[in-house]
Amino acid sequence: MNLVFYLAAAIAVIATILAITRYNAVHALLYVIVSLLSVALIFFVLGAPFVAALEVIVYAGAIMVLFVFVVMMLNLGPQSIEQERQWFDPRALPGPAFLALILIIELVYIMTQGFAGTVSETIVDPHQVSVALFGPYLIGVELASIMLMSGLVGAYHVGRRHVKHLSADSGD
Amino acid sequence: MATVPIEHGLILAAILFAIGTIGVIVRRNIFFMLLSIEIMLNAAGLAFVSAGSLWGQPDGQIMFIFILTMAAAEVSIGLALIIQLYQRYHTLDVDASSEMRG
Numbered sequence A: 001m002n003l004v005f006y007l008a009a010a011i012a013v014i015a016t017i018l019a020i021t022r023y024n025a026v027h028a029l030l031y032v033i034v035s036l037l038s039v040a041l042i043f044f045v046l047g048a049p050f051v052a053a054l055e056v057i058v059y060a061g062a063i064m065v066l067f068v069f070v071v072m073m074l075n076l077g078p079q080s081i082e083q084e085r086q087w088f089d090p091r092a093l094p095g096p097a098f099l100a101l102i103l104i105i106e107l108v109y110i111m112t113q114g115f116a117g118t119v120s121e122t123i124v125d126p127h128q129v130s131v132a133l134f135g136p137y138l139i140g141v142e143l144a145s146i147m148l149m150s151g152l153v154g155a156y157h158v159g160r161r162h163v164k165h166l167s168a169d170s171g172d
Numbered sequence B: 001m002a003t004v005p006i007e008h009g010l011i012l013a014a015i016l017f018a019i020g021t022i023g024v025i026v027r028r029n030i031f032f033m034l035l036s037i038e039i040m041l042n043a044a045g046l047a048f049v050s051a052g053s054l055w056g057q058p059d060g061q062i063m064f065i066f067i068l069t070m071a072a073a074e075v076s077i078g079l080a081l082i083i084q085l086y087q088r089y090h091t092l093d094v095d096a097s098s099e100m101r102g
Helices: A002-020 A025-045 A049-074 A080-087 A094-113 A126-133 A138-158 A166-170 B006-026 B030-055 B059-089
Strands: none
Touching: A002 A025, A002 A094, A002 B006, A002 B030, A025 A049, A025 A094, A025 B006, A025 B030, A049 A126, A049 B030, A049 B059, A126 B059, A138 B059, B006 B030, B030 B059
16 A cells, blocks of 8 residues: 555656646646646545545646636637647647556555555544534634635636726726 | 555655745746646645644644635636736736836
């Protein structure tokens, strides 16, 4: 089981290094997603299955999809078709696919070994996490909801389309 | 079956954090800088979760949930800033916005 941890750790480091050295934004996003998936596998091995699921759903799912949306929004124009052809270059595929394949093999290995014997000494299950989250950490949950609300309002305010006379009006 | 030592999880978190820091410093594209900040936040969460698994307490996972929430709020604002920067300067180079006015 140690082998699963070290293999996933190596994949995380390799994928992250490859991610920050890409010139193409979509290729970098692919490698970051592989890195997040391997970190999720590490969470699973460390005995935190709930956080592993959150990592896949929220980080690799929602947040990275936001990045992809922005990449799509920024490249509107006549050159977008050429760019699209460049992004679907099959030569970019083998790297992330190979790393993800190793992760899938590790996951299948864990599943076939059985859940209880594979993780670290103690499994902190979702029940314990939610009891603590809505008990002593309740104020943190409320503050997080306020922060998400302000993030929503701030993103709406900052992301408006730039109006020419806006700076002159706000200067008054 | 032997378990993974806690130091190795923390070392992995430190390596990922260092790679994210290098990404922020080296890249001049604001998109990659935001992506590197996400990598750094994820590394901090990994440190929390591995420390929490050492003690068998749920606190580390709760801190990761808070980091996740903060990353979501931060990335929405950051991507709105990227869109605004691109609309004004038609580039993603951070040096283009080096002057503050209005």
